[in-house]
Amino acid sequence: MRSLVGLIAVVVAASVYLYYLSLYLPAAPRRRPPPPAEGRHEETEESEPPSRLKFPSDLEELRELAELLQFYKTEHTGYVLLLFCSAYLYKQSFAIPGSTLLNILAGAIFGPYQGLLLASVLTTVGSTMCYLLSKAFGKRYIISLFPDKVSMLQRKVEENQDSLFFFLLFLRFFPMTPNWFLNMCAPIVNIPITFFFGSVFIGLLPYNFICVQTGVMLSELTSLDDLFSRDRLLQLLAIACVALLPGALIRRLSQKRLKADVQSQNGSVADKKVQ
Structure with a gap:
């Protein structure tokens, strides 16, 4: 009973913190007004009213949120970074689905390199918090x-x-069980936290890479036709090749080193035939 009360207290505290962080937005950056026409006085700069922040549930909401946070990032980079990190760690720590959309959002807001680093670090730290x-x-x-x-x-x-x-x-490359379940079960099956931490960071790099690169492309698209241009298709092919290489290497080496279910089943069948 004590453990359940402790978990509820942690969830409530984290939820209240994230709610108030998203509620108290700083002043919206000011947009430059269009050049005034002749004979008209120049209008003062006006700030757009802040929109309500929430976790995106589809690509349309993701695009709207990305545009809003890119707008805020011009003058409030620290706030946007804190908000994104807090939301990401909240989802990962409590095994809430939706990390894919947040990885895409990282690419759209922070770019390919900073976005990948941020997504990889937050995935690892959040999974470790779930472990703990x-x-x-x-x-x-x-x-x-x-x-x-x-x-x-x-x-x-x-x-x-x-x-x-x-x-x-x-x-991580070929999950027998979902990542969120592995995060929760790791301490129960006596996986050392050092092994767990390193395997999450390395093993989820291809997944994070694909999501972040997708976010970068979505932020650059002006229409759906751009997605099927030759340059975009070549970029998608390159992303797929880079992401598949580590998995192919792991699969090749696993045939020699790991004891998979199929191998053990074949071994038991052979033993029965010998008997």
Whole structure:
């Protein structure tokens, strides 16, 4: 009971903080007015009223939010960065779906390089916070809710103790279970936090790379026709190749080092035939 009360207190405190952070927007930057026509007096600069901030649920809301935050970023970079980091860590820490849209938003607001660095760091830190919350408050509830999945993951971790970090990378590239579930189960199945931290940062780089690059392209598009231009298609092909290379390497090496379900099943069948 104490662990449940502690978890609720953490969720409530984080929710209140994020709510008030999004509520008290700074003054909107001023846009430059168009040049005045002859015979007309120059109008004073006017600021646009702030829009209500909320988590995007589709691409249209994502585009609107990206435009708003890009507008604020011109004069309030620190606030936009704090707001984005807080929202991202909130989602990751409490295993809330939607990191894909936030990764795309990172590319649209901060660009390809800063966006990728930011998304990778926040993914790793947020997943680690989820790990710590699960270790402190959630062990009993996760085991009772997902007994079969937890026992399966525990068995696979024990079978791959000699190459545990490599196995964790494999799970990130080719997930047997969703990332949010792996984040919560990792402390329960005795995965060291150092291995967990490194595997999240490295293993989710291709995923973060694709999302951030998608956000960069969306921010540059003026119409859907631009998406199917030759330059855009070549860019998409290059992104896909770069993102697939680490996964292909992991898959190739895993055939020799990891104990997969198929291999163990083949081994048991062979043993029965020998008997």
